[in-house]
Amino acid sequence: MISKLVIQRMVEEKLTDTTFIVDITVGLGNAISVMIDGDEGLSIDKCIEMSRHIEHQFDREVEDFSL
Numbered sequence: 001m002i003s004k005l006v007i008q009r010m011v012e013e014k015l016t017d018t019t020f021i022v023d024i025t026v027g028l029g030n031a032i033s034v035m036i037d038g039d040e041g042l043s044i045d046k047c048i049e050m051s052r053h054i055e056h057q058f059d060r061e062v063e064d065f066s067l
Contacts, residue, residue, distance in 0.1 A: 014050055016038075018039040019036055019042065020038070022035035029064075031065070034050065
């Protein structure tokens with residue numbers, strides 16, 4: 001199972017001074033949910049960037065997950 005702490009560290013790598021973590025959960029079957037926000041909102045491009053950053057850290061052949 002993928003650790004919530006591992007996901008948190010990945011997210012923190014991409015946060016800026018104005019963005020922050022709202023919630024992170026890892027459920028059954030490695031269902032990962034990451035909620036982030038920013039002081040002035042968050043563009044869809046930033047969400048995509050975060051999603052891709054997390055996704056590229058894992059090998060689906062080794063550990064399957066949904067994000």
